Amino acid sequence: xxxxxxxxxxxxxxxxxxxxxxxxxxxxxxxxxxxxxxxxxxxxxxxxxxxxxxxxxxxxxxxxxxxxxxxxxxxxxxxxxxxxxxxxxxxxxxxxxxxxxxxxxxxxxxxxxxxxxxxxxxxxxxxxxxxxxxxxxxxxxxxxxxxxxxxxxxxxxxxxxxxxxxxxxxxxxxxxxxxxxxxxxxxxxxxxxxxxxxxxxxxxx
Numbered sequence: 557x558x559x560x561x562x563x564x565x566x567x568x569x570x571x572x573x574x575x576x577x578x579x580x581x582x583x584x585x586x587x588x589x590x591x592x593x594x595x596x597x598x599x600x601x602x603x604x605x606x607x608x609x610x611x612x613x614x615x616x617x618x619x620x621x622x623x624x625x626x627x628x629x630x631x632x633x634x635x636x637x638x639x640x641x642x643x644x645x646x647x648x649x650x651x652x653x654x655x656x657x658x659x660x661x662x663x664x665x666x667x668x669x670x671x672x673x674x675x676x677x678x679x680x681x682x683x684x685x686x687x688x689x690x691x692x693x694x695x696x697x698x699x700x701x702x703x704x705x706x707x708x709x710x711x712x713x714x715x716x717x718x719x720x721x722x723x724x725x726x727x728x729x730x731x732x733x734x735x736x737x738x739x740x741x742x743x744x745x746x747x748x749x750x751x752x753x754x755x756x757x758x759x760x761x
Contacts (some may be wrong), residue, residue: 576655582607584650600652605697606736607651612686618711619657621761622682626658626709629759630678634660638677639668646679647672648701657682657709660748677748680707695719700730705747709759715739716756720747 559580571669588604591597595597601612623642628753630640648654658680663672679698681690690708699707708717719732738744742761743753 560636581619582651585647585649585653588653601655603645603655606653608662612655616684618761619682619684622709623657623761625759625761626680627725628684629754630658630660630677630746631747634677634745637664638662638748639665641673645672646676646701647674648697652697652701655696656680656694660746675701675755678705678707678746679703680709682709682711684711690715695732696730698722699732700724706732707744711760714746714760716742716759718744 583604584607585604588609591609601614602609603612627640627642632642637726639661642663643655643657644659645653645655646659656676659673659676659680660674660678660714661668663673681694683690687708687710687740695706698719704720704721704722707718708719711718718736718738719734720736721734722730722732724730738756740757743755745752746756
């Protein structure tokens with residue numbers, strides 16, 4: 557289960573504003589890198605989500621196998637002019653640097669030697685125990701950053717959830733308005749390669 561990482565007592569103090577309730581401190585990417593340089597995250601898998609430093613769960617065998625299957629399937633489809641990245645940072649903003657399980661980005665590997673990608677053609681999260689987080693916080697983050705094609709490979713229910721058409725809703729915030737759930741017997745096509753067909757069963761361990 558993911559959770560907000562508790563940092564050492566050197567974390568900046570959070571002081572009440574105008575005598576009211578304490579406000580939450582939002583970490584920036586600069587803070588995040590500085591803490592990493594100081595060794596605060598040693599031995600931990602973390603990512604920066606909307607100013608919160610989130611610790612990720614240890615990866616189980618099924619999760620790791622699913623990532624390998626995704627790399628194999630997507631590598632065949634996005635063989636030229638794309639990079640299939642796994643658990644590598646995306647630079648969305650000054651307070652968000654997620655590390656999705658899989659991201660397909662335009663370009664070549666060396667294009668990102670000086671900065672992380674700011675967008676992707678496809679982002680996929682492999683979900684075993686994190687469905688709620690992937691459907692809410694992660695979906696909201698990806699919708700906010702205009703990721704047009706977001707997939708959740710749901711290991712628990714053995715299906716593929718596809719989220720498209722991101723918008724900003726006045727009440728709900730950033731959400732996807734088109735959601736499709738595909739079973740093991742069906743096929744999926746990335747928006748960037750609509751002529752390609754991927755069997756959902758081939759992605760599940």
